[in-house]
Amino acid sequence: xxEDDEGFLYPSINNKICVNCNxxxxxxxxxxxxxxxxxxxxxxxxxxxxxKVYAVKHKxxxxxxxxxSGGIFTAISDEILKNNGAVYGCVLTxxxxxxxxxxxxxxxxxxxxxxxxxxxxMRDIFTDVFQTLEKDIPVLFSGTSCQIAxxxxxxxxxxxxxxxxxxxxxxxxxxxxxxNYLKWQEKNNSAKCISxxxxxxxxxxxxxxxxxxxxxKADNSTVKVDSEIFxxxxxxxxxxxxxxxxxxxxxxVHPGDITIADYWGIDKxxxxxxxxxxxxxxxxxxxxxxxxxxxxxTALDYKSCKLEDSLQPPLIKPFPKPxxxxxxxxxxxxxxxxxxxxKYAEKNISYKIMLYYLKIKKRMFKK
Numbered sequence: 001x002x003e004d005d006e007g008f009l010y011p012s013i014n015n016k017i018c019v020n021c022n023x024x025x026x027x028x029x030x031x032x033x034x035x036x037x038x039x040x041x042x043x044x045x046x047x048x049x050x051x052k053v054y055a056v057k058h059k060x061x062x063x064x065x066x067x068x069s070g071g072i073f074t075a076i077s078d079e080i081l082k083n084n085g086a087v088y089g090c091v092l093t094x095x096x097x098x099x100x101x102x103x104x105x106x107x108x109x110x111x112x113x114x115x116x117x118x119x120x121x122m123r124d125i126f127t128d129v130f131q132t133l134e135k136d137i138p139v140l141f142s143g144t145s146c147q148i149a150x151x152x153x154x155x156x157x158x159x160x161x162x163x164x165x166x167x168x169x170x171x172x173x174x175x176x177x178x179x180n181y182l183k184w185q186e187k188n189n190s191a192k193c194i195s196x197x198x199x200x201x202x203x204x205x206x207x208x209x210x211x212x213x214x215x216x217k218a219d220n221s222t223v224k225v226d227s228e229i230f231x232x233x234x235x236x237x238x239x240x241x242x243x244x245x246x247x248x249x250x251x252x253v254h255p256g257d258i259t260i261a262d263y264w265g266i267d268k269x270x271x272x273x274x275x276x277x278x279x280x281x282x283x284x285x286x287x288x289x290x291x292x293x294x295x296x297x298t299a300l301d302y303k304s305c306k307l308e309d310s311l312q313p314p315l316i317k318p319f320p321k322p323x324x325x326x327x328x329x330x331x332x333x334x335x336x337x338x339x340x341x342x343k344y345a346e347k348n349i350s351y352k353i354m355l356y357y358l359k360i361k362k363r364m365f366k367k
Contacts, residue, residue, distance in 0.1 A: 001121075006329060007176020008241050009121060027153040051252055051283040052290065053310050055263050055270050057301045061277070068115045068199060069206070069262040070280030075296040076165060076258065077109050077140055085138030085161075087112070088129060090120040096182055096196055097175065100125040100143065102132075112142070115198045117234055119172040119241060122147065126154045133159045144169045145249035148256050163292060166256030168281065168314050171244035173234050177332070181230050184337040189225055191215035200226065206262075206278040232345040237319050238328040245321040250314050252307065257289035258282060261312070269309035281310055 001009040011024065058064045058071030067074055077087045087103040089112035098120040103109040120143065129151060132139055141151055142165040151164070186193055193213050200212040203226075213225040233239050249255070263281035266274045273279060282302075284290050313319070322328070332340055 003176075005333060006239075006241075007174040007179075008119065027156070028150075050289075051254075051259070051285050051307065053269075053305045053307050054282040054284070054293075055266055055273050055303045055305050056280040056282045057273070057278070059299055059301055064278050065202065066110070067113050067278060068201065069260070069278045071278065072258075072260055072280040072282055072296075072300065073142065073165065074109075074113065075299045076163070076292060077103075077112075077142075078106070078299070079292065079296050080138050080140040080163065081106060081109065083138050085140065086132050087140045087142070088125060089140075089142040090116050092116060092196065096178075096193065097121065099123060100147075102128060117173055117198050117230065118175045118178045120147070121175075122150075126151055129162075130155060133162055136161060139163065140165065143167070144172065145254050145256065145259075146243075146247070148254075149249070152255060163288065164256045165258050165260060166249075166254050168259060168261030168312065169244075169247075169249070170234070170314050171237065171240035171247070171319060173230075173239045174241070177233065177239045178230065180332075180337050181233070184341070185213055185225060185227070186215070189213075189215050189223065191217045191223060194222070198230075201278060205276045207276055229341055229345040233340075236344055237322050238325045238344065240319070242321075245318055247318045250316065250318045252283070252311075252315055254283065254285055257286055258284055258292060261314075263310070264312045265310045269305040270303050273303055281312075 002012045003009055013024065056070045056072045058067065058075055060071070063074050064071040073089075077089075080087055081104075087109050088100060089103070089109070090098050091101050091111040093099055098116045098118045100120050100122050101108075101111075102125070103112065129139060129141060133155070138161050139159075140163050141148065143151075145166040146169075148164045148166045155162075182193060182196075192215065194216045195214040197212045200208070200210045203212065204210045209231045210226050210228055211230055213227070215223050215225055217223060259282070261281040263269070263279040265281070266279045282293070284293055328340075328344060331343070
């Protein structure tokens with residue numbers, strides 16, 4: 001894997017040992033989408049019955065508060081661990097990089113809770129999943145839809161002992177931007193970051209999107225720093241991976257057996273279910289997903305909802321590429337990070353004028 005100028009990892013073929021079998025190219029589900037204008041879903045589903053939609057809250061309040069939304073991932077992974085299975089998911093390393101890893105206990109699994117608004121490095125995790133499946137061990141694999149599709153393409157066969165959970169993905173931000181932002185926060189506060197909460201639900205409630213850094217000072221004292229800067233960069237969409245602007249999984253058809261997300265449409269679908277402590281939007285995509293849901297439902301409070309009341313933007317279509325994206329990356333790679341913050345996160349007047357100018361220019365170009 002090689003990192004590009006935006007900090008995203010891409011596979012690189014070693015031509016010295018390549019035998020030109022094209023397996024690595026042909027297995028790519030995204031490539032299939034580009035050629036055939038549609039997502040290749042190999043699951044045998046009754047699309048008149050699925051997806052089934054539920055609003056879900058874990059009955060254990062402590063579990064729900066430690067989760068990013070309603071805690072359904074914990075319920076599913078508990079079921080897998082109860083049967084001596086393995087759970088694969090994303091964690092933050094000590095230097096705050098996102099990687100996929102394996103958990104064989106609840107303690108190890110707990111590191112996978114919560115949102116990580118950066119792209120996860122898969123490393124050699126697919127090979128590890130394959131070896132575990134071949135031992136007939138139950139496996140839960142969680143990740144974005146493209147990661148689930150990538151795993152299934154790699155395995156190239158159906159496994160009864162594999163259960164997949166994909167998340168409704170807004171798009172994956174650049175790890176390079178994240179690392180630069182982290183260094184900028186440490187410099188600004190003359191302290192070393194020791195923990196990160198990408199969305200501080202404990203202090204601000206479920207609906208808020210405030211990132212909280214716990215920093216260690218030179219005198220060993222700690223300070224908490226709250227910010228919305230990375231959130232603003234994220235929702236500005238300039239820092240998303242280029243393929244996210246044409247993502248084939250921005251629909252209600254997903255490769256996971258169950259799809260989960262924050263239930264941002266809960267106030268329309270089931271307002272009485274919202275206590276601002278977190279609700280999981282849960283899409284049951286096939287019979288395997290329904291069987292799993294039935295096996296864990298005693299641990300959950302849930303309510304059946306209408307799909308049309310639950311269609312948040314990433315379930316409809318990808319977000320368009322911002323008109324200023326090229327200029328953003330030119331400035332990111334040539335100017336201090338403070339400039340990026342002032343222009344693209346603080347939304348100062350010069351940024352608004354530039355954005356208005358670019359929109360007018362684009363409209364004139366279309367005409």
